[in-house]
Amino acid sequence: MLRRLSLRTRLFLLLILPLVAVATAASFARYQSANELSQELYDNTLLVVALTISRDVVISEGDMLTEQLLDELTAALGDPVYYRITGPGGRFVTGYSDPPDLPENSLIEGGAPVFFDSVSLGRPVRAVVLREFISEPQFGGWVTVEVWQTVSQRLALSRTLVTQSIFLLGSVILTAALILWFGIQLGLKPLLDLRDAIGQRSADDLRPIRRWVPPELRPLVQTSNSLFDRLAAAFALRDAFISDAAHQMRNPVAAIQSQAEAAISAPSETDLRARVVDLAETARATSRLTSQLLSLERVRGRSLKILVQPVDLVALVRDKVRPFAEGQLRRDVDVAFTVTGEPRPIDCDPVLVEEMVSNLLDNAAKYGLRPGGQLDVTVAFDPHRVKMRFADDGPGVPAELAERVFDRFFRLDDSQPLGCGLGLAIVKDVVNAHAGEVFCIPQPAGVLFEVVFHR
Numbered sequence: 001m002l003r004r005l006s007l008r009t010r011l012f013l014l015l016i017l018p019l020v021a022v023a024t025a026a027s028f029a030r031y032q033s034a035n036e037l038s039q040e041l042y043d044n045t046l047l048v049v050a051l052t053i054s055r056d057v058v059i060s061e062g063d064m065l066t067e068q069l070l071d072e073l074t075a076a077l078g079d080p081v082y083y084r085i086t087g088p089g090g091r092f093v094t095g096y097s098d099p100p101d102l103p104e105n106s107l108i109e110g111g112a113p114v115f116f117d118s119v120s121l122g123r124p125v126r127a128v129v130l131r132e133f134i135s136e137p138q139f140g141g142w143v144t145v146e147v148w149q150t151v152s153q154r155l156a157l158s159r160t161l162v163t164q165s166i167f168l169l170g171s172v173i174l175t176a177a178l179i180l181w182f183g184i185q186l187g188l189k190p191l192l193d194l195r196d197a198i199g200q201r202s203a204d205d206l207r208p209i210r211r212w213v214p215p216e217l218r219p220l221v222q223t224s225n226s227l228f229d230r231l232a233a234a235f236a237l238r239d240a241f242i243s244d245a246a247h248q249m250r251n252p253v254a255a256i257q258s259q260a261e262a263a264i265s266a267p268s269e270t271d272l273r274a275r276v277v278d279l280a281e282t283a284r285a286t287s288r289l290t291s292q293l294l295s296l297e298r299v300r301g302r303s304l305k306i307l308v309q310p311v312d313l314v315a316l317v318r319d320k321v322r323p324f325a326e327g328q329l330r331r332d333v334d335v336a337f338t339v340t341g342e343p344r345p346i347d348c349d350p351v352l353v354e355e356m357v358s359n360l361l362d363n364a365a366k367y368g369l370r371p372g373g374q375l376d377v378t379v380a381f382d383p384h385r386v387k388m389r390f391a392d393d394g395p396g397v398p399a400e401l402a403e404r405v406f407d408r409f410f411r412l413d414d415s416q417p418l419g420c421g422l423g424l425a426i427v428k429d430v431v432n433a434h435a436g437e438v439f440c441i442p443q444p445a446g447v448l449f450e451v452v453f454h455r
Contacts, residue, residue, distance in 0.1 A: 007188065007191075008184055008185065008188060011184050011188075012177075012180055012181060012184055015180050015184075016173070016176065016177055016180055019173070019176050020173055023169050023172050023173060024169060027165040027166075027168060027169045028165075030165060031161050031162060031165045034161045035158055035161060038154065038157050038158070038161070039154070042126065042154055043115050043126070043128070046115070046126065046128050046147060046149060047113050047128055047130070049081060049147055049149075050083070050113070050128050050130060050145050050146075050147040051130075051145075053083045053085070053145065053147060054085065054132060054134075054143070054145045078152075078153035078156075079149045079150040079151065079152055079153045079154075080149065080150055081147065081148075081149050082095075082096050082099070082120070082125075082147070082148050082149070083095045083096065083145070083146060083147045083148075084096050084097070084099045084145075084146045085143060085144070085145055085146075086143065086144040086146075087141065087143055088141035088142055088143070095146075098120070098121070099120070099127070099146045099148065100116075100118035100119065100120045100125055100127050100148055101118060102114075102116065102129065103116050103118075106129075108129055108130070108131050108144065109131070110131045110132070110133060110142065111130070111131070111132070112130070113128050113129065113130040114128065114129045114130070115127070115128050116129075117151075118148070120148060120150075123150050124150070124151050125148045125149060125150050125151060126148065126149055126151050126154070127146065127147065127148035127149075128146075128147050128148075129144065129145070129146050130144075130145050131143065131144050131145075132145065190213055190214050190217060191217060193211075194209070194211070194213060194217065194221070197209070197211060198224075204235075206228040206229075206231055206232040206235070207228070208225040208228060208229070209221050209224060209225055209228075253286070255282050256279065256282050256283060256286065259275060259278050259279040259282055260279055262275050263275040263276050263279055307349045307351070307352075308347050308348060308349055309347065309348075309349075309350070310345035310346070310347055311345060311346055311347070311348050311350045311353065312343075312345060313343075313345075313346045313348070313353070313379060313386060313388075314339050314343050314379055316350060316353060316354060316357070317337070317357055317377065317379055317388065318337060320354060320357045320358060320361060321335060321337045321357075321361070321377050322337075324361045324365070325337075328365070328369065328375070331369070331371050332371050332372050333369050333370075333371065333372070333373050333374065333375065334373075334374045334375070335374075335375045335377065336374070336375070336376045336377065337377045337378075338376070338377070338378045338379070339378075339379050339380075339381075340378065340379075340380040340381065341380055341381030341382060341386075342381055343379075343381055344381060346386055346453060348434055348453065349433070349434070352430045352433060352434075353430065353434075355426060355430060356426065356427050356430040356431070356451070357388075359423040359424065359426050359427050360388075360390045360423075360427055360449055360451075361375075361390070362423055363423045363424060363427075363449075364390060364392045364394075367394065367395070367412070368392035368393075368394030368395070368396075368446060368447060369392055369394055370394055373392065373393050373394060374392070374393050375390065375391070375392045376389070376390075376391045376392075377389070377390055378391075383455075384454065384455045385452055385453060385454045385455055386452075386453050386455075387450055387451065387452050387453075388450070388451040388453075389448060389449070389450050389451075390448070390449045390450075391443065391446060391447070391448040391449075392446045392447060393445045393446040394446050394447070395446075396442055396443060396445070396446050396447045397412065397440055397442050397447045398412075398442070399442050402439075402440040402441070402442055403440070405424050405440050406424045406425055406427070406428040406438070406440070407421075407425065408421065408422060408425040409421035409422065409425075410425075424440075427449075427451070431451055431453075434453055435454065436451060436452050436453045436454060437451075437452040438450070438451050438452070439452075
């Protein structure tokens with residue numbers, strides 16, 4: 001339930017509820033302490049009254065207390081006072097004849113008062129009993145003095161203490177609630193200002209947040225700026241993809257349209273078939289271009305942090321080379337696969353690495369391999385890195401163009417109809433995503449493409 005509340009309400013409740021609990025406990029403890037103190041004071045007063053009555057009866061030689069003394073005691077204590085004095089042997093001396101019953105197993109020792117709660121004439125009372133030795137000719141010996149008093153004044157005092165405690169608690173809680181509410185409102189103002197500042201931005205404004213914020217909000221701002229950076233990069237990739245796709249697809253689509261119109265107006269079936277063949281070839285080239293564009297976008301859009309895993313690189317490359325070699329046998333091309341060093345799993349994204357290997361093999365098939373040629377694929381494990389080499393004996397790459405072959409849409413021979421200039425760009429993006437390196441190394445016969453993944 002707390003999760004659905006606003007941040008302001010959550011903070012308020014998390015602060016005020018412990019304060020209420022502490023204040024309640026403190027008020028209860030204060031009430032208990034005051035109640036015990038009140039009980040002690042009243043009991044001491046009741047004991048003093050008992051001693052006073054005892055002395056007065058002795059002085060008056062067993063007579064009852066005067067009405068004036070009883071009235072003064074009642075006025076002083078706030079509740080009526082009753083008493084009974086019993087001489088040696090249980091002989092009644094003076095006072096009231098119906099005192100409250102002593103608790104069971106009560107032991108009255110000389111000089112030690114015993115206090116207890118009881119009921120007299122249907123009303124709750126507090127009583128004290130004590131025994132004193134009196135040296136007096138008429139009723140000398142051990143005398144038992146019993147004094148009791150109704151407790152209405154004590155209960156009134158307890159109610160007053162409870163009321164004061166509740167009032168004090170309410171005042172503290174109300175004051176604390178007001179301070180906390182306005183304090184939280186003031187404390188959250190930088191967060192609200194940050195919210196308003198972000199809310200005023202346009203949809204395409206992904207600039208980092210530069211405004212000052214309290215230290216507690218800086219991690220949030222840093223995370224937001226990181227998100228803005230990633231969004232800006234993603235939007236840039238999207239715009240680049242749309243631009244590249246629009247630029248590269250314009251000519252093939254126009255060619256397909258013109259070839260289709262030419263096929264419609266073909267004067268003979270022979271011309272129609274020839275034009276349809278050209279149309280099909282253009283459509284296949286457009287399909288390859290679309291596939292490469294999508295592959296390039298997929299490489300750029302994947303998150304390696306989530307998808308990296310230990311991969312058996314030897315098995316991955318072998319699974320790609322084997323069907324490729326079988327297909328090249330029909331062209332009398334020899335494909336060799338070699339592993340050097342001690343193989344070990346490599347942390348990488350297997351989907352991207354498969355895409356990279358496929359594009360290197362496809363690049364070799366289109367531009368490097370001729371009938372009777374050879375392709376050597378090597379996976380070399382070093383202690384701190386692994387290298388993948390793809391060496392062919394084809395026409396090769398001029399040294400001055402070795403770096404440019406990884407640019408998008410760059411082709412050595414624009415008249416070559418097979419490629420679209422994206423395969424090696426995909427290879428470079430995959431390598432960059434893995435913090436690796438890729439090199440195009442011209443050879444005396446052919447070219448060597450080397451991919452290096454660091455451990």
